[in-house]
């Protein structure tokens with residue numbers, strides 16, 4: 508179905524932070540397949556893990572214990588707030604899982620009437636029926652019938668509105684610590700702390716959607732860590748699989764107490780291939796000093812990006828975000844900048860609020876940052892004088 512509109516570029520090969528088209532033309536990939544190829548294209552660690560797994564066993568189903576799944580879950584739990592993990596296949600599916608955990612938590616604790624989730628304007632949680640209702644975008648809901656019941660949306664960053672939206676039917680709050688599709692809009696760290704407090708006060712679950720912001724993207728394993736808080740439930744995907752379709756629901760054992768045998772499932776979720784990919788990503792991201800190195804290169808990129816804002820203020824009005832999840836608020840239409848940068852050999856991704864997103868692989872170095880900045884400089888200069 509032509510749900511993506513027309514596309515002109517095709518890539519036949521990837522290597523590190525670069526993609527190549529059929530003519531051999533090289534593009535610096537600061538989109539990373541929308542924050543997915545976290546350890547770069549064709550990372551040798553990933554290639555070896557997948558080749559070995561494919562040659563051993565690709566799929567068995569969750570009727571049987573999958574050692575790679577146990578290993579991945581143990582590593583995620585050892586390095587986060589979580590006690591338990593459920594693996595699925597995408598971000599939307601992870602968000603659906605989060606919503607189910609929150610509803611089940613309340614039902615399990617004697618409150619089946621608490622089924623509603625509070626979400627934030629500008630949110631994006633996926634394209635399934637429940638997640639378009641959660642996201643609340645009129646464009647995404649149009650023509651797909653009555654929105655799935657049980658979502659209440661509040662204005663961005665407004666804690667009073669969020670507290671006022673909590674009722675006797677609320678199961679939890681679902682928020683992105685940094686809105687991705689909404690335009691790299693970071694939530695104030697104090698706001699995140701206040702959401703945590705409100706959730707505790709009312710006995711509802713704090714659920715974070717870290718599908719885009721997680722797995723090292725901001726220089727911590729998960730972005731909520733910057734606020735010094737822990738959520739009850741978390742959705743992960745995108746960078747988690749590094750290119751294999753994987754999603755995960757992470758939760759405390761209290762939050763997931765109702766998720767007993769038979770309550771949720773997936774045929775593919777956590778299969779040996781996707782778990783080989785997750786473990787390869789974790790081999791890189793959890794290695795000693797890696798997240799520190801992400802913070803270092805992110806600070807370097809941020810400084811250079813601020814320099815572009817100072818130099819081309821009509822094209823790049825400001826830069827925002829955290830770590831290697833940065834967005835320029837654009838002057839001209841963001842699509843124009845993205846297209847011109849692509850023409851000059853740099854891939855970026857448009858986002859809401861007229862933002863141009865940079866989501867490079869976490870493994871980039873200074874040379875790649877310098878190259879990206881030089882291309883954006885040239886691009887902005889041409890646009891500013893056009």
Ligand SMILES: *Cc1c(COP(=O)(O)O)cnc(C)c1O
Pocket residue numbers: 597598599600602631632633634683687688716717718719720744745
């Ligand atoms: C991309 C994204 C999703 C949806 O993930 P899919 O894998 O496309 O289903 C959900 N939440 C956030 C924050 C995302 O960035």
